Amino acid sequence: MTKKDVPTPRFGWALTGSGHFFKECIAIMQGLPHLDVFVSKAAAEVMRMYKQEMVLPEGTRIFKDTTASAAPVGNFYFGVYHTLIVAPASSNTVAKCVTGISDNLATNTFAQAGKCRVPTIVFACDTAPEMDTEAPSGMVKVYPRRIDLENTARLKTFDDTSVVESLAELTAAVDARKQWLKSLSS
Numbered sequence: 001m002t003k004k005d006v007p008t009p010r011f012g013w014a015l016t017g018s019g020h021f022f023k024e025c026i027a028i029m030q031g032l033p034h035l036d037v038f039v040s041k042a043a044a045e046v047m048r049m050y051k052q053e054m055v056l057p058e059g060t061r062i063f064k065d066t067t068a069s070a071a072p073v074g075n076f077y078f079g080v081y082h083t084l085i086v087a088p089a090s091s092n093t094v095a096k097c098v099t100g101i102s103d104n105l106a107t108n109t110f111a112q113a114g115k116c117r118v119p120t121i122v123f124a125c126d127t128a129p130e131m132d133t134e135a136p137s138g139m140v141k142v143y144p145r146r147i148d149l150e151n152t153a154r155l156k157t158f159d160d161t162s163v164v165e166s167l168a169e170l171t172a173a174v175d176a177r178k179q180w181l182k183s184l185s186s
Ligand SMILES: Cc1cc2nc3c(=O)[nH]c(=O)nc-3n(C[C@H](O)[C@H](O)[C@H](O)COP(=O)(O)O)c2cc1C
Pocket: 015, 016, 017, 018, 019, 020, 040, 041, 042, 043, 046, 049, 089, 090, 091, 092, 093, 104, 106, 125, 133, 135, 136
């Protein structure tokens, strides 16, 4: 597919190295038309650990984190994306996003989406003082620190940013964007 043939506008999805509902996030991606996926270095490793493969609809583009300048995110400036989804978002990515750091592919998608006023949905993983999450070997308990919970709370104050805290909320938020897209063409 040449650049000219790429249907736009598209969903952008940043996948980070959080294992929290990692497999389920890939399943949601499978139902998205016109999608670009941005994979952080940690996400690429975690994907192998959970034995996941990116079997995504034809035409989906997958960008790996191979450049220091996060070159693929330049497309945000040309109206290529109507929505960015960061899911699942690791504590690390959320912490960087709330402090304005953009030093890899995932954090750059968030920063550039913000600068281009592209609506963004973030599935934050640190949402309660005690949580169950799936490690590659099975379910484990995790106790997000106060700083992690504070960062999630701070992210909720960002413009054009919806922070979702469960898979059901993520599904509903993504569906709402799909409905909105549909309404444009009817
Ligand atoms: C199997 C596995 C599961 C992980 N799950 C989580 C998680 O649920 N939440 C989290 O914040 N970090 C998790 N991590 C740690 C992140 O991958 C690590 O903090 C990484 O630096 C995040 O980088 P990124 O934010 O650039 O993707 C996990 C790591 C591994 C190996």
